[in-house]
Amino acid sequence: MQNSFVKKIILSALLSGVFFYGYAQEQPGKVPEPMPMKPQMTEFWEPEPKVVTPGAVPSNLVVPPPSDAIVLFDGKDLSKWKGKDGEAKWRVSDGVFTVNKGTGDIETKQTFEDYQLHIEWRIPADIQGESQARGNSGIFMQGIYELQVLDSYNNRTYSNGQAGSIYKQTRPLVNAMRKPGEWQVYDVIYTAPRFKEDGSLFSPAYITVMHNGVLIQNHFEIKGDTPYIGLPKYTKHGKGPIKLQDHGDPSKPISFRNIWLREL
Template sequence: VTPRTGDIQTKEKFGDMQLHIEWTAPTEIKGEGQGRGNSGIFLMSHYEVQVLDSYESRTYSNGQAASIYKQTPPLVNAMKKPGEWNTYDIYFTAPRFNADGMVVAPARVTVVHNGILVQNNTEIKGPTEYIGIPNYKAHDDALPIKLQDHGDLVRFRNIWVRKL
């Protein structure tokens, strides 16, 4: 993702899915906390799995790599050194809504970061909010995946997705 060029999103739309993605933050460390290799993977354009250089870097727990951003920290920090490639294997179940638009089953996600389980069938409390409490609003059963442009140079490769 080239800084300040906007998010990248898929043309195809996905609901329940398995997503494999590899990513790396810059080798040269600039900044600290949220200023180091910051990006995100937005499942269904709403639910963020954080991408961040969290290697030997302090930040708030639910903002580090592999967190469900601003909701649930990872079980462990599985980051590799800056410049090394990290992998996420993400298993996502989309939320379910009734005819009135009320959530009847929240989204859930399992994340394996560099071969280590860091989110285990974690309930997602609603769309990612930078400030405020997440609240579900009914949306389509399938939406694009987005890779966030947060102003930092983050590289992605070997991306594949499978509908479940």
Template sequence: MRKYLSVIICLMAMGASAQENHKPEDTEYLTPVPNVVTPGKGTAAPSDAVVLFDGTDLKNWETKDGKPAAWAMADKAVTVSKGDIQTKQKFTNFQLHIEWRTPAEVKGESQQRGNSGIFLQDRYELQVLDNYNNKTYTNGQAGSIYKQSRPLVNACLPPGEWQIYDVIYTAPVFGKNGDLIVKARVTVLQNGVLVQNGTEIRGTTEYIGQPKVEAHGAAPIRLQDHGNPVSYRNIWIREL
């Protein structure tokens, strides 16, 4: 026992001696220097963001078949009309800010009330739904990764009020043969409240059946037409 204590004391002494021989700057790094980004004030986007929609036009959006997006615009917002729309630009890893509003006049219940969706990389749906005093299946309510992961909490505001999603998304990684190496992950804050925390996305969003794994590269952000007049505004994205 004394032998082991002597060894431990010797190692501790050596460690202390080694620390004494080091300087603070030995563990200080001067490069690379982080880029300077000016945060947006109020609802403005950060200086390095790509503004996808600022309320003036839909020049950055198109239909699934490449035609100009034609959703109705008013008061710097765009409202779901006929058919999905998606960004012309494709993305991989990103930070996304998007504001949405369900109709103030409540119609329907469960999935028929203020339903839309934000598809990350065109295939993984972050649900948009009016879940203010509106019950539905938990992995299909607002803040869920639809049919996969329920939100940690229900952070919905009343119908007719603008709500905010801030999304941090890391794309999946596939091998040369198309095999999935690393699953996609997503963190979501709804109205400043954490609802998805580094959640693994198991595969494509499917209404019926299990998620599917399909190899892909960069892809657009898609907004869903689910037959309800949900509105969007102030959409920007930062590529990571």
């Protein structure tokens, strides 16, 4: 996985080098402008993660949180979340909340550093669309580092953009998706980055993810933030929230339930 990330950087450098050479030939004596990056430069389609069928679980089964957990959604309201204008405006019904398209991302009022996170999400059974336009959302660690949410059940997209990827950085080890309409479960172990006083990186963030009980990220070293265009980088920060993305996907919206966190 890291080799794939390095290959992307080398490819970008080679492409830039070709541009620089051509520019210098046409404009002798002038300093060449850097080549503008495009989204496709940080997308890779191969290798495609192997499909692993997770064990069957009754859809109404909700495992209660441990005694020391911070319950972020108890099925009743979004009182522990906020939106872009203050109030979290996603819809709550029958113990579940659903993306309210156009109202923006929501994030926890409380901020965190290192933690264990449990979160369950569901793609509508009658989902339409393909590739990235198929139930797209994201879970952002500390509001910055994205764990991708997407319908990747018989839905091909770039490997470092499918469900369970650290978006635009690494693919999941395997594809452990259940069918649309069934609940998906992420269990995350996250270690926040640390920074020196001068703002430089002291130690990177790390993430381990289980998807439906299957290991899909194994202590992966996060390379930086989550740009759609360009390469990730770190900027000094402190504690941050759990953020859920309103992607503005034209397909039917995603739902969430049973969200809790244990600080480590």
